[in-house]
Amino acid sequence: MIAFILRRLLTLVPLLLAVTLLVFVLMTLAPGDFLTPIKMQRDVPAGLIEQLENDFGLNQPWYVQYARWLGNVVQLDFGYSWSFKVPVVDLIGQRLFATFLLSLFSMLLAWLVAVPLGVLAAIYKDSIFDRISSFLAYAALSVPEFFLALLAVYLAARTGWFPLGGATSIEHDFLPLGAQIVDRAYHLVLPVIVLGIGGVAGLMRVMRANFLDAIRADYVQTARAKGVPEGWVMFKHVLRNAINPLISSLGFAFSGLLSGSLVVEIVMNYPGLGNLIYQAFLREDQFVVLASILLSCVMLVIGNLLADLCLAWSDPRIRLENQDS
């Protein structure tokens, strides 16, 4: 098991090298750089621009810049943000919590809603409930996230029932702790629903299919023949087997924990990591972009690893060592 984990983590190294190299080349090919916008300001002396180009290494060829960055990263120095003038690690750290909250709750929402719905749809297959829920699930899957987010913003703007973006309200700092928590939760409602709804639909469809497969299995027939009560059959035998494939999707969900909410954050003006990364991309704030790419890659690999581990843990038939070799 340990060897398996280590081997998996080792594959990160070439992956990270390739991805960051690609990003670096693409950013170099993109027109302009971080300093282009200030070149259009009238009170920026030419000497300062030269000095900054020098300091940022922007007048060096891209491979020199890349090598320099890589050298620093190896020593765990992820560099400074050019626009904020603070270490990239600080910057990401400031936004981590907000994004984590959003992703965590939308995941919880997806699971808590999708699993029961999927089970019910499978048990009452071809009923009205099954058809309506299937229709809604397909509808939810086919609406793009950004559009849903726009609809949510429109709803908030029209009705005033929900805040127009942000993570806390204006008077937040002056509220007692309990009210602060409620305030935070209140601001999370719309983004969590928007982000979670796609997950609900997808998970529900998978859950339903798995459950149907399991219902038709021989051991279910056996259990029923033995006279085990129907409810017991469904929850003890069918659900346990049907939920296995979903356990591994928990691992995949982990990989999107910090990067999956980018679109929702931008459209709904939620002050998380996604918003920061997007701004960094627009400004070509190189080190912030690279650090965020690194973070997403690492999360992806770890997520996949977790998925495999979860699967092995929940299903004794799977042996990771053998599968991998």
Place this chain on the structure above:
Amino acid sequence: MSRPIPNRHHLLAPLLACALLAGCGRPPPPPVEVTVAPIPVDAEVIEQPSGKPGAMLVETEPGDIATVNPLIAEDQSSSGVISRFIEGLVTLHPDTGEIIPNLAKSWEISEDGLQYTFHLRRGVCWSDGHPFTADDVVFTWRDAFYTKELDPQTGQPAIDPETGAPKLRYPSRPAYIQLIEGQEVKVEKLDDLTVRFTLPQLYAPFLLFGGGEEILPAHVLGPAAKDGTLLDQWSINTAINHPEQLVGTGPFLLESYRPGERMVFRRNPNYWRVDRDGHRLPYIERIVTSIVGDSAASNIAFARGLTDIEGIQPDNVTWISRAADKFDFTIHDLGPSTSTSFVWFNLRPGNDPDGKPFIAPHKLAWFQDVRFRQAVSYGVNREGIVQGVFGGRASPLHGYVSAKNAKWLNLDVRRYPFDPAKARALLAEAGFKTRADGRLVDAAGNPVEFSLMTNNNSNLRTEMATVFAENMAALGIRVELQFIDFNTLIRRTSESFNYEASLLGLGGGAPDPYASKDILMSNGRLHMWNPQQAKPATEWEARIDELMREIGREFDETKRKAAFAEVQAIMAEQQPLVFLVTGNEYVGIRNRWQNVQPTKLGGITWNLDALWAELN
């Protein structure tokens, strides 16, 4: 103390599992112990009627701040926050645009125009109670701007291998701006409240550009200036964790900051302005600034009654004003803004590194013909752009200076009212002919067509470009529109020169003509049509260069005005920039605020320290 909280027409609904969220709340920032110094002897007494203290103002800011360090701030949001607590020795009168006292109560300029002696206000203190003195001024200029990087081996100033000049230890925008032709200004403390600047050569805008420079607190930033970390100070980390370290003389101090969410400002208990009754300003206890994604979101928040004050974009005025009664606010029209929009033709002669001409020679010949540029200008329907693009909420622009900058505006320049007949006459005079199919051709029979680019993320610009292209089509000229990425556009106009015509705009800039030197002078970086020329390509550009140099060293205001008037006349005659329109400025404020006196230059926030509202 009662604290008015803005009206919200919803109640907080407990909707999610609150227990899981525990730990995300932070208690309000602890009150900082501040010595409140007595009211300064030289406190400024404002003219407006006295009000009541204690109200809270709510506003939104489109875009987050990047820093609160004035040495490295580049964006508007950061500069706006900094200007609430850091100030200069002089400032501008919000009505007349004259230079008036700020932290300095008076000044003298020597006969030869080289020595500026500023007398600071007696008794002014920094927000932490530490006295504000000439040492702070000297620190800002000598230790923050002019300190040299020392070579670690020799202990001597390090030399830049490329330019041969000593390297600045803290390269910053103010440091470079305060070098006059590369030379330093000598700054001396005469006594605690008197400081003298000696210029290396005549430099007329020094009172505004030098005197207006923001002064840093020596007692707070001194250690950082010594140990080499000055540019790392006052970052957003400071704003988040130690806002109390952000010490200033301005009316409002940053009390707390959450990235991407909001800033809270609190009144400076040691501010140096008082009302007629001798009470210290500002009246406003706190300002809460929510950070929103863009100006559209910001405008919506105001229209929904969530904020007290808001700059409104011209195209949003109509629908926002419909909510004026419901939320009890007024929208003030401040008239034309200082930002301009214009079309220009690429006048760069010569070849690119591959040996190809930047622009086809026959097209360059059209563009270089002043009659062609004038004809284009006559052919533009500015009134049509005002109505069609801005819904009437803009003003036609007839010259380099916007009507807002009345002090420097020369009205007596050649104007280009919409006159297609005159445009055709000029084109005929320049040898162009109209073909049977209506297309314009030059003397050699080439059909007249060019591409016009503008940045694709500005709706107003792409719409203006479309109107421009239609106006040109009426003259038989085909314009191919290119809406491209801003960075690509800048690279083409300032590095590769691979374009024919472009439409862009420029922001206001400081209200002194010399702030335009990089645009107007032929060696300027922003001399759009042909930047960074080794020597002026045309006689009229040479004349502008000469006049701008005169504006740089001439003290006599009448002479400066005359020189700048001539610059405007030349620009109007030659039309290197075909000016289009300038959007009007609108600002909304809720009617509960008192002492609101909008001015064209200062907007509505010039007297933020005197605004007050009843507590409810």
